[in-house]
Amino acid sequence: MVEEIITALSRIRWLFVTARNSTFAYKGHSVDVKRVGRELGVRYVLEGSVRKGGDRVRITAQLIDAGTGAHLWADHFDGPLEDVFDLQDKVASRVAGVIEPALQAAETARSTGRPTNDLTAYHLYLRAHAMVWSARQIPKALGLLEQAIARDPHYGPALAWAAMCCYRLCVDGSGTDFHRDSRKGVDFGQRALEVAGDDPEVIVNAALVLSYFGEDINAMIALVDRALALNPNFARGWHVGGILRLFAGQPDLAIEHAETALRLSPRTRVGTSLSLIGQALFLARSVR
Secondary structure, three states, rough: HHHHHHHHHHHHOOOOOOOHHHHHHOOOOOOOOHHHHHHHHHOEEEEEEEEOOOEOOOOOOEEEEOOOOOOOEEEEEEHHHHHHHHHHHHHHHHHHHHHHHHHHHHHHHHHHHHHHHHHHHHHHHHHHHHOOOOOOHHHHHHHHHHHHHOOOOOOOHHHHHHHHHHHHHHHHHOOOHHHHHHHHHHHHHHHHHHHOOHHHHHHHHHHHHHHHOOOHHHHHHHHHHHHHHOHHHHHHHHHHHHHHHHHHOOOHHHHOOOOOOHHHHHOOOOHHHHHHHHHHHHHHHHHH
């Protein structure tokens, strides 16, 4: 179970995940999470247990801030013992899908409390990331991201989210100059793809923006599929894949992608997956 989860978490490029041999030194011992964090040099600890009762097994997991001891997330998973391997796969996928946005939120909160004049490009990015979900704060978020890009012109995540901000200004109709915002969105999106490497989030955000502004939809779908091959547990990637399938007139695939996003991360902001499913159902009825 631990190996499955470590493998799934290792697909998230921005996470440093401690190897199995290091973590297994604590197996079976009652340990102080803060001490574990210091000894392994990590900020967060995922711990859990596996219990068997009759022909069923229960797997519990909780994510803890090693610095404060605060619980960031906890859940349990039940299943029949005869399907234990299938259960392991599902648990690993679900844990990885939930942990990425939980850690992103925790890192954003950690960064927000720091003095503005001491922020690096990374902290500017995190401050902006906390704002991108609010239409009212998109212009401020874009300004912070542009500051981060000025510090590091090859910073892929900042470029991709700057593109997303331009996209939102156009989609929401809250921008003051559609043509200027669209040009900036395309520029940021193309630059993000140039430096994306194997970062699924950068690839997915850039593909969404560029598809909206007229790039070949099949090429953008291929990019999202590549991102999901790199990290199959990336809930937002599945959501964006659904949007692009809807753009391409493939409502059934759009629904499948949106449902996968919700299954991986049902309580986090992966996007308006329920709205996407509704639109896809409407389109499916129209084309049949």
